[in-house]
Amino acid sequence: MKQLILIPILASCLLSVFFAITPEFKCEDVPYDAGQALALTWKVPSDSSFVVIQKADSLGVFNEIHAAIGSSGSYTDTELSPQQEYRYRLIATTGSDSLSLDSSGKPVEQWFYLGKLSFLILLVIICAAILLYINMARRGKELFIRRISGLDSMEEAVGRATEKGKPILFVPGISDLDDIQTIAALTILSHLAAKSAEYNTDLIVPCRYSMVLSAAREVVKAAYLTAGKPDAYKEKNIFYLTDDQFGYVAGIDGIMVREQPAANFFLGSFYAESLILAETGFSTGAIQTSGTAQAHQLPFFVVSCDYTLIGEELFAASAYLSKDPQQLGSLKGHDFGKLLIILLILIGIVMEIAGQHWFKGWFSGEVF
Amino acid sequence: MKRTLPLVVVFMIGMIVILSEFIPHRPFSKINETLENWFMIISGFAMLLGQISLIQVNTSKIRNRDENWQYNLAGMISFVLMLFVGFMWGMEKAPGLAGHGESLQAVLGMKPFDYLFEYVYTNLSATMFSLLAFFIASAAYRAFIIRSFESNLLMITAVIVILGRSSFGAMLTGWLPESWNILHLPKLTDFIMEFPNSAAQRAIMISAALGIIGSSLRIILGIERSYLGSDK
Numbered sequence: 199m200k201q202l203i204l205i206p207i208l209a210s211c212l213l214s215v216f217f218a219i220t221p222e223f224k225c226e227d228v229p230y231d232a233g234q235a236l237a238l239t240w241k242v243p244s245d246s247s248f249v250v251i252q253k254a255d256s257l258g259v260f261n262e263i264h265a266a267i268g269s270s271g272s273y274t275d276t277e278l279s280p281q282q283e284y285r286y287r288l289i290a291t292t293g294s295d296s297l298s299l300d301s302s303g304k305p306v307e308q309w310f311y312l313g314k315l316s317f318l319i320l321l322v323i324i325c326a327a328i329l330l331y332i333n334m335a336r337r338g339k340e341l342f343i344r345r346i347s348g349l350d351s352m353e354e355a356v357g358r359a360t361e362k363g364k365p366i367l368f369v370p371g372i373s374d375l376d377d378i379q380t381i382a383a384l385t386i387l388s389h390l391a392a393k394s395a396e397y398n399t400d401l402i403v404p405c406r407y408s409m410v411l412s413a414a415r416e417v418v419k420a421a422y423l424t425a426g427k428p429d430a431y432k433e434k435n436i437f438y439l440t441d442d443q444f445g446y447v448a449g450i451d452g453i454m455v456r457e458q459p460a461a462n463f464f465l466g467s468f469y470a471e472s473l474i475l476a477e478t479g480f481s482t483g484a485i486q487t488s489g490t491a492q493a494h495q496l497p498f499f500v501v502s503c504d505y506t507l508i509g510e511e512l513f514a515a516s517a518y519l520s521k522d523p524q525q526l527g528s529l530k531g532h533d534f535g536k537l538l539i540i541l542l543i544l545i546g547i548v549m550e551i552a553g554q555h556w557f558k559g560w561f562s563g564e565v566f
Numbered sequence: 567m568k569r570t571l572p573l574v575v576v577f578m579i580g581m582i583v584i585l586s587e588f589i590p591h592r593p594f595s596k597i598n599e600t601l602e603n604w605f606m607i608i609s610g611f612a613m614l615l616g617q618i619s620l621i622q623v624n625t626s627k628i629r630n631r632d633e634n635w636q637y638n639l640a641g642m643i644s645f646v647l648m649l650f651v652g653f654m655w656g657m658e659k660a661p662g663l664a665g666h667g668e669s670l671q672a673v674l675g676m677k678p679f680d681y682l683f684e685y686v687y688t689n690l691s692a693t694m695f696s697l698l699a700f701f702i703a704s705a706a707y708r709a710f711i712i713r714s715f716e717s718n719l720l721m722i723t724a725v726i727v728i729l730g731r732s733s734f735g736a737m738l739t740g741w742l743p744e745s746w747n748i749l750h751l752p753k754l755t756d757f758i759m760e761f762p763n764s765a766a767q768r769a770i771m772i773s774a775a776l777g778i779i780g781s782s783l784r785i786i787l788g789i790e791r792s793y794l795g796s797d798k
Contacts, residue, residue, distance in 0.1 A: 231590055232590035233590070307595070308590050308591060309589060310590075311587075311588055311589070325779065329783075378778050378782065382781055405616075407609070407612075408612035411616055412612060416794070417792065417793060420794075434626065437619050438615070438617075438619040438623075440620075442691065444694035444695055445690075447694055448690070448694050473698060473701045491771075491774035493767045494767075501708060501709045502708075508773075509773045509777060510773035513774070513777030513780060517780075517784065517790070524789050525789060525790060528780045532773075532777060535776040536773060536776060539776075
């Protein structure tokens, strides 16, 4: 009888030995990164354990960096220095019992962000398509490019300014030269300056940053030189106003009200000041063309301006205006990119509906 | 040469920056930071160009008594005044050439530079920003005038969103039963903002990103070079 009672007790003891959770605290390098993160994972016996993770500082003193409740968990320590040893301590408390485990790790720099593989492949495909279309254009193939009315109207705007004997105002956005939108604006300025030189119309370019000022002066000067009218170039018309956002807007508003330009061009990066500029310009009766890639500012421009270049059109403007087949070829590459993205979105929708989440995960880098 | 050298620099820097996006290992991981620091240094030097331009343009208009030259005079006086008080008594905790200006601080309650910044500059900036409220009203009025099917749609959507964002909208449709939840104005507003609005904005952002890729490629490869100015 005693034996019968002892068997289940013995069996349960054996089972508890076999299936008891061995406390575990691991510190591993986060893969495919710049060596700035370590992943900490742990398993402790009780579900009701209160877990505290500590990290040793340069003096070896452990300080708390994370706290959690449960038998397992993970934490990623970021903003670390690569190739440097970091020591961590886990303290799990269940009632009056306490458990302490130590672990250490070294973040390692990798040579490739595997999570960005999909991005790299897409970039290569789109760049290849752009180069292919440029090559086709070079070989003389006729490429259809849809009309962009905002750019077609440039000549009309300059013509109107000439007829009225009023200047043209060009605002290259409020960002510095490190913003691609400012560069795009300057390339458009080059074409506009050539037209204003041709029509002998004054071109006013107020700048917010000194770097933009020197680039804008060079661009306008080159356009006047190319148009064969270097004497008509007026350096004083391209000037610095202020670095301050609303001071800059106040200055431009003043110019619009006093000088009454016949045509206003707001092209580049704009923020809260977009509507203040566009509405003041509207009140002066000028013909207005705007363009930005800031999606939140576009509605303001659409309402107040005669023509608006939406997003991509701002970047396509220079190629469109140049009529250079090579540059026009690159615009066809943009169209291919759009088609590719539409297809990927459609495939993504179908895959998600079918419960195949790997497709979305691959693009978001989650599968690696 | 004046054009070739910048084109070579643009190509090399462009390629390095693209590579650094995919290579997390040093030196590539630090390149963006380094280039940003270089840009800051060059910007610092270029700032002087801006100041020179400001002084040249304003003094020339004042000297020639151009139309509205008084505004230029006011601008120059403000510029010189801020420069003077900043140099003389410094700002915040930093001392100027004449120390902290304790006697002036006793009168103004703070340093003269900080006083002008706090009570003149900040208020002027706020005034410009507050104009936005009136401009939004006038722009919205024009946008919502019913002329076509599209402007009709725009007006209806705008009215729903304006009402849905106010407590009046919630009150107006609060009596609707739970099964008619979608017609509850705040819910309808959330739906409009979350789905049609986000979809349209993302479409613009995707096309802009493609434009940036194309534009950058043209610049890196030297196909687009009008931003460089003259080679003469």
